[in-house]
Amino acid sequence: MSIIYKNLMLFRKGFQLKKSYVNFASRFTNQPLFNHNEQMEILKKISGNTNCDWTELKNNVLCKQGVLNQKNIDAVILKVLVTNKKFDIALSFANYLKSSKKELSLGAMNGLLNLYYEYAKNNELSNEAKKFILDAYNSLYDKYKVLDTSTCEKLLHALCSINEWKKCMKVLDDINLTGTPSHSAYSFLVATLFKNNKRTEALKLSEKCTQDNRPLQDIAFDEWIKYIFRKYKDKEILLKYLNELCLYISNNTAVVSVVTAQKLKESFEYINWEGNMTEINQHSGKCKTCNETLDCLKLSEEEFSMLQKNVKDKLIVGSDLFLKTSPDELKRFLNFVEKTAPYDVVLDALNIAYTVGKSDISERIRVIGTVIDYFAQKKMRILLLGRRHMLKWRKFNFIIRNTESFFIDNISQDDPYFITAAILSGAHTDIVSRDLLRGHRFLMKQDQLKQLFQRWQWQHQWMVFVPSYKPVIQAPLKFTPIAQKNKNGWHLPYISDKTTNFGQVNNGIPDCSSWLCLRQKSIN
Numbered sequence: 001m002s003i004i005y006k007n008l009m010l011f012r013k014g015f016q017l018k019k020s021y022v023n024f025a026s027r028f029t030n031q032p033l034f035n036h037n038e039q040m041e042i043l044k045k046i047s048g049n050t051n052c053d054w055t056e057l058k059n060n061v062l063c064k065q066g067v068l069n070q071k072n073i074d075a076v077i078l079k080v081l082v083t084n085k086k087f088d089i090a091l092s093f094a095n096y097l098k099s100s101k102k103e104l105s106l107g108a109m110n111g112l113l114n115l116y117y118e119y120a121k122n123n124e125l126s127n128e129a130k131k132f133i134l135d136a137y138n139s140l141y142d143k144y145k146v147l148d149t150s151t152c153e154k155l156l157h158a159l160c161s162i163n164e165w166k167k168c169m170k171v172l173d174d175i176n177l178t179g180t181p182s183h184s185a186y187s188f189l190v191a192t193l194f195k196n197n198k199r200t201e202a203l204k205l206s207e208k209c210t211q212d213n214r215p216l217q218d219i220a221f222d223e224w225i226k227y228i229f230r231k232y233k234d235k236e237i238l239l240k241y242l243n244e245l246c247l248y249i250s251n252n253t254a255v256v257s258v259v260t261a262q263k264l265k266e267s268f269e270y271i272n273w274e275g276n277m278t279e280i281n282q283h284s285g286k287c288k289t290c291n292e293t294l295d296c297l298k299l300s301e302e303e304f305s306m307l308q309k310n311v312k313d314k315l316i317v318g319s320d321l322f323l324k325t326s327p328d329e330l331k332r333f334l335n336f337v338e339k340t341a342p343y344d345v346v347l348d349a350l351n352i353a354y355t356v357g358k359s360d361i362s363e364r365i366r367v368i369g370t371v372i373d374y375f376a377q378k379k380m381r382i383l384l385l386g387r388r389h390m391l392k393w394r395k396f397n398f399i400i401r402n403t404e405s406f407f408i409d410n411i412s413q414d415d416p417y418f419i420t421a422a423i424l425s426g427a428h429t430d431i432v433s434r435d436l437l438r439g440h441r442f443l444m445k446q447d448q449l450k451q452l453f454q455r456w457q458w459q460h461q462w463m464v465f466v467p468s469y470k471p472v473i474q475a476p477l478k479f480t481p482i483a484q485k486n487k488n489g490w491h492l493p494y495i496s497d498k499t500t501n502f503g504q505v506n507n508g509i510p511d512c513s514s515w516l517c518l519r520q521k522s523i524n
Contacts (some may be wrong), residue, residue, distance in 0.1 A: 039066040043080045046089060054096040071105060078111030087119050098132065109136055110151055113158040120161035133158045137167055147171070149179050156185050160192040165201075168192065186214045191223035199227065203248075210252045211447050221245070221260040225267055235271040242267055246490050246518075250483035253451055261494035261516045268518045273489065280491070280512040285479030287491060289517045294479035294491055299456055304427045307452045311423045329409060337421050340383070340404045345375050345462070346422040347403070348415070348433035349386035355434065355466045361393050369399040370471050371432060371464055376402045383425075385418040422460070430476065432462040455480060481512070489519030 039061050046052065058073055068076055074097060081090035094112055097104060104112070113136060116129050137155060140147055147155065156171040168189050175181045186209045193202035202224070209216055228241045246264070249256060256264070265275035278289040285294040299307065352371055353364035368384075375382050382403040387410050390396055408417060415435060422429045437457060458481065463474045483492040496514040 037066075039064050039068045040080070043077060044084070046081065046086065052089065052092065054093055072107055074105060075107030075111045078108065078115055082111070082115050082118050085118075087115070087123075090115050091119070106151065109140070110154040112136070113154040117154070117157040117161050125161060130162045133162055134164070137164075137171075146177065147174055149175055153182060153185055156181075157188055160188045163192060163196055165189065165192050165196055165198065180212050181214065183214045183217055186212070187217035187220040190216060190220040194220070194223040194227040197227065197231070199231075202227075206248065215252070215254050218257055218259045221256065222263060225263055229267070229270075238267075238271050242271070243485070243490075246483060246485065246492060249492060250485070251451075252447075253454060253482045255493045255495055255511075257495050258514070261492065261514075264492070265516060265518070272521055274517075274519050274521055276517045278515050278517045280479075280481070280515050282512040283478070285477070287515070287517050290488070290519055292486060292488065292491075294481070294484060295486070296459065296478055297455060297480040297482075297484065298459060299427065299452060301427070303452050304456070307449065307456060308423050310446075310449055311420060311453075326409075333406060333408070333417060333421075336406050337424055341421070342381070342425040343383040343404065343421070343429055344380035345430045345432060346383045346385060346418045346425070347371060347375075348418050348431065348435065349384050349390060351433045351435055352464050353390070355464050355471070365393055365396055365399060367464065367466060367471050368396075371473060372399060372403060374473050375432075383418075383421055385421065423456070430460045430462055431457075432464060432473075434463045434465075489517070492516045492518070 042057075042061050042064070046057070058077075061068055061073060062070065077093060078090060081087075081093065094115060097108060097112070113133065116125055116133060119125065119129075133155075137159065140151065140155065144151075152171050152175045156168050156175070159165075159168045159171065172181055172185065172189060175185065186205065190202050190205050190209065193199075193205065206216060206220070224245055225242075228238060228245070232238050232241060242264075248254075261277070265277070269275050276289045278287055280287055280294060285296075286292070287294070347368075349368060352368050356363045356367055372382060372384070384400050384403040384405040386405065386407050388407045389410050391407060406417075406421075415433075415437065418431060418433070419437065422431045437453075458477050461476055465472045465474065481493060483490065492515065493511065494514050494516055495511075
């Protein structure tokens with residue numbers, strides 16, 4: 001009985017028990033397990049009465065059984081009101097809390113900071129609210145010295161709302177002590193810096209966003225554009241700084257939202273450029289509006305050498321590969337590549353085999369054989385990388401006779417092997433796999449290397465699809481699907497979903513249906 005009661009108490013503290021076990025426990029306690037829902041229903045039904053008797057309301061909630069108590073109820077009330085955008089009522093409750101002689105809990109403090117941040121998005125904060133944010137900053141650091149990440153995030157956003165960018169930088173440093181700032185924290189601070197005409201600081205922080213894989217959100221681009229038009233009036237100078245913004249997007253392989261794309265369109269149209277939402281032909285890279293073809297931004301010899309020099313350490317030595325393979329196997333593989341390279345194409349055999357799903361082995365072998373024949377007819381030198389269990393497949397040895405082949409242990413990661421083989425083989429070598437290899441880009445800590453790897457992947461990755469009986473072998477892209485400039489203007493990809501506000505990075509699957517075409521008007 002005591003064990004059942006103990007498990008029940010764990011559930012009420014937030015642990016999720018299996019439904020059958022919970023039902024079993026409830027038989028012995030005769031206690032309803034979901035009374036906290038009754039507490040929350042009371043809070044959700046708070047109406048538009050700003051003269052609410054908050055003490056009575058809290059007592060009514062706390063007299064019900066549930067997870068809310070004297071320590072957390074204030075924070076929960078604020079969260080419910082802000083989530084439902086009942087700002088007038090939330091401000092009334094904020095005044096109630098601040099007029100109380102009791103010390104605010106950390107949760108309530110965070111709730112108030114979040115309230116003022118959300119309210120300030122569309123409203124002017126009162127002097128009293130601004131003073132509270134500054135006092136909170138001072139009192140929190142006097143009491144805690146170093147703040148937890150959640151408190152830092154709430155405080156930073158609130159400070160951005162009152163343009164206290166210097167204090168925000170201090171808070172951002174604290175977040176970096178234990179983790180990575182959120183997309184929102186970075187973007188709102190960048191926006192605040194531009195709003196306060198701190199261009200140098202904003203650009204520096206924007207680069208840090210990219211390094212931490214936190215692409216800028218709409219708010220940052222919006223304030224960046226506003227800064228440009230507030231600071232400069234001459235159209236040639238406006239063009240210079242709009243180009244700088246677009247170059248940032250290009251250099252970081254960013255994909256902006258449709259909201260930001262529309263603002264860029266309007267900005268360029270203001271300086272007498274033409275702007276169109278358009279599409280890019282996925283096979284040719286041609287813009288459907290201006291008929292210009294996007295460039296294939298091939299890696300230079302220097303860039304490929306940099307990638308080649310680093311890939312072995314970044315993908316193999318720098319990863320957890322040794323936990324899933326042996327140093328002896330790795331050494332055997334590198335010796336094999338040194339003796340048999342270069343190759344024209346490297347096949348990820350298991351990935352190709354499973355393009356037919358869980359079909360029988362004969363279907364998998366048929367698809368692999370088709371792919372091998374395709375490249376063999378092109379007189380290409382093939383490396384097939386597979387796993388040892390594939391050698392047991394009937395007739396498998398026969399179909400791979402026209403390849404160099406290497407088989408790794410069944411528990412080993414095969415992706416780092418075939419990537420390493422291809423890159424060490426030389427700049428001309430292609431790969432065949434449907435794997436988007438996102439994890440391997442992540443292992444490359446330097447942002448420049450991630451971008452070089454992504455460009456290499458776009459230019460060299462073939463994919464195999466089996467929509468029917470006959471496999472379709474899709475060639476690499478003929479263009480680089482990132483924002484790029486030519487003599488007549490810009491082409492920038494954007495996300496067409498209007499609901500998204502999160503910054504995006506091109507993840508390897510180019511969406512050719514949503515592009516912004518910006519070009520200089522022809523002079524007649």
